[in-house]
Amino acid sequence: MCGIFGIFNIEKAEKYAFFGIYALQHRGQESVGIASSDFEDVKVVRKEGLVLESIKKEELSQISGYCAIAHVRYSTAGDSGGINSQPIIMETPLGKAAVVHNGNLTNYLALREELQAQGIELSYTSDTELFLKLLGRGQFIPEGIEIHPLDREIMPAIFYVISKVKGAYSLLYLFKDRIIALRDPMGFRPLLMGRLKDAILFASESCAFDILQAEIWREIKPGEVLVVDKHGIRSYFPFKSEKKAMCIFELVYFSKPESYIFDNWVYRVRKRMGELLAEEDEIEADLVVPVPDSGLVAAIGYSQKKSIPLELGLIRNHYVGRSFIEPTQELRDIKVLMKLNANRAVLESKRVVVIDDSLVRGTTSKKIVNMLRRAGAKEVHMRIASPPVIGPCYFGIDTPTRDELIANRMSIEDIRRFIGADSLKYLSLEALRATVENPEDFCDACFSNCYPLEVEGSTLRIR
Numbered sequence: 001m002c003g004i005f006g007i008f009n010i011e012k013a014e015k016y017a018f019f020g021i022y023a024l025q026h027r028g029q030e031s032v033g034i035a036s037s038d039f040e041d042v043k044v045v046r047k048e049g050l051v052l053e054s055i056k057k058e059e060l061s062q063i064s065g066y067c068a069i070a071h072v073r074y075s076t077a078g079d080s081g082g083i084n085s086q087p088i089i090m091e092t093p094l095g096k097a098a099v100v101h102n103g104n105l106t107n108y109l110a111l112r113e114e115l116q117a118q119g120i121e122l123s124y125t126s127d128t129e130l131f132l133k134l135l136g137r138g139q140f141i142p143e144g145i146e147i148h149p150l151d152r153e154i155m156p157a158i159f160y161v162i163s164k165v166k167g168a169y170s171l172l173y174l175f176k177d178r179i180i181a182l183r184d185p186m187g188f189r190p191l192l193m194g195r196l197k198d199a200i201l202f203a204s205e206s207c208a209f210d211i212l213q214a215e216i217w218r219e220i221k222p223g224e225v226l227v228v229d230k231h232g233i234r235s236y237f238p239f240k241s242e243k244k245a246m247c248i249f250e251l252v253y254f255s256k257p258e259s260y261i262f263d264n265w266v267y268r269v270r271k272r273m274g275e276l277l278a279e280e281d282e283i284e285a286d287l288v289v290p291v292p293d294s295g296l297v298a299a300i301g302y303s304q305k306k307s308i309p310l311e312l313g314l315i316r317n318h319y320v321g322r323s324f325i326e327p328t329q330e331l332r333d334i335k336v337l338m339k340l341n342a343n344r345a346v347l348e349s350k351r352v353v354v355i356d357d358s359l360v361r362g363t364t365s366k367k368i369v370n371m372l373r374r375a376g377a378k379e380v381h382m383r384i385a386s387p388p389v390i391g392p393c394y395f396g397i398d399t400p401t402r403d404e405l406i407a408n409r410m411s412i413e414d415i416r417r418f419i420g421a422d423s424l425k426y427l428s429l430e431a432l433r434a435t436v437e438n439p440e441d442f443c444d445a446c447f448s449n450c451y452p453l454e455v456e457g458s459t460l461r462i463r
């Protein structure tokens with residue numbers, strides 16, 4: 001997963017980009033980068049680590065400009081760490097350009113081989129580089145598409161790139177005098193446009209606009225290519241968006257609850273997940289306890305629906321940074337204990353329903369159940385506000401391999417035994433789909449094993 005941000009037409013754009021990308025830190029903590037243009041040249045700063053800790057004031061002032069794009073990275077394709085951090089920047093036949101990408105190309109290896117066969121050197125091991133390497137290698141004008149005179153040079157080259165790549169991409173190009181925003185025709189990852197006085201903004205989630213007191217304008221639509229320059233905004237739809245596949249996991253877990261994405265307020269959808277989980281559940285209990293922070297909103301919905309009080313039975317430590325010390329076997333619980341602590345004051349002798357957003361490997365849930373029991377809970381009933389995760393993601397979320405997904409190896413009863421809970425229940429797939437207005441426009445492949453798109457090297461069930 002990654003977060004992307006862009007801003008056009010404002011003095012000190014790099015500073016706005018810094019705060020905008022900071023608001024998207026939850027989407028990636030491995031590296032951060034900002035590229036900026038003063039309408040003459042495109043410059044970049046890229047660092048490993050968190051936004052606030054890595055980029056220094058002096059480094060920002062060296063890239064001062066009027067438009068900027070930024071990125072936080074959580075690797076899903078390519079090596080993690082510095083080498084693949086973004087924005088990637090290079091000279092292209094269309095001038096110097098930088099690019100930031102959220103998503104995952106499903107035909108990366110084939111494209112890579114194709115380019116290498118033509119003698120083109122690739123310097124990175126991530127798919128994002130291809131968006132620059134393919135620029136200027138061909139031109140394509142889809143039938144019926146009229147290109148504005150200002151875009152005649154650049155747009156056929158961009159359409160050519162889009163005609164070659166497959167998979168998930170919400171992406172921003174920065175050229176010295178313009179930003180181009182792209183969203184793949186299936187719309188896997190979110191991308192929004194906002195306004196702040198005369199400036200135009202782009203972001204993976206609307207929470208990045210809030211920090212700058214900018215307003216949400218609209219989403220970049222699946223399949224849309226949007227150009228913004230000094231002359232204004234121009235929008236193209238070069239390829240039909242026949243089947244949409246917006247990632248439902250963004251609503252389950254990934255996006256911030258206060259964000260607006262995919263025409264939905266995340267908070268409302270997540271709360272509804274909790275309400276529907278409650279409707280499907282017969283259990284009687286004294287307390288509802290959310291797993292902070294991602295289980296909190298669903299727990300509110302569950303608690304209100306069931307009229308069972310919600311208490312903070314698990315408290316999160318907000319000062320956990322990245323730990324480079326791997327705990328020894330004897331201290332194997334320490335990683336979870338660093339993040340969460342059970343609150344004996346509310347748990348003692350209580351029948352507890354604990355709500356989490358998802359259950360992937362099961363190891364964290366096991367530790368949480370154990371923690372709640374040690375703090376005096378009489379019964380622990382684990383409830384998951386999404387269905388069992390049974391398939392890996394090929395479209396930009398870093399889920400484990402199929403074998404590592406516990407629901408792929410064990411029955412629900414076996415998982416319950418493994419995590420040590422008195423009972424275990426998941427939200428049904430039907431109920432998850434009922435939380436959004438047009439479920440057919442969403443990808444839920446990791447829950448249904450029914451994929452929206454073919455992936456090279458895999459034999460998947462395609463919906």
Ligand code: SF4
Nearest residue numbers: 247249393443445446
């Ligand atoms: S497979 Fe799951 S995580 Fe990946 S895009 Fe689809 S819903 Fe999202």
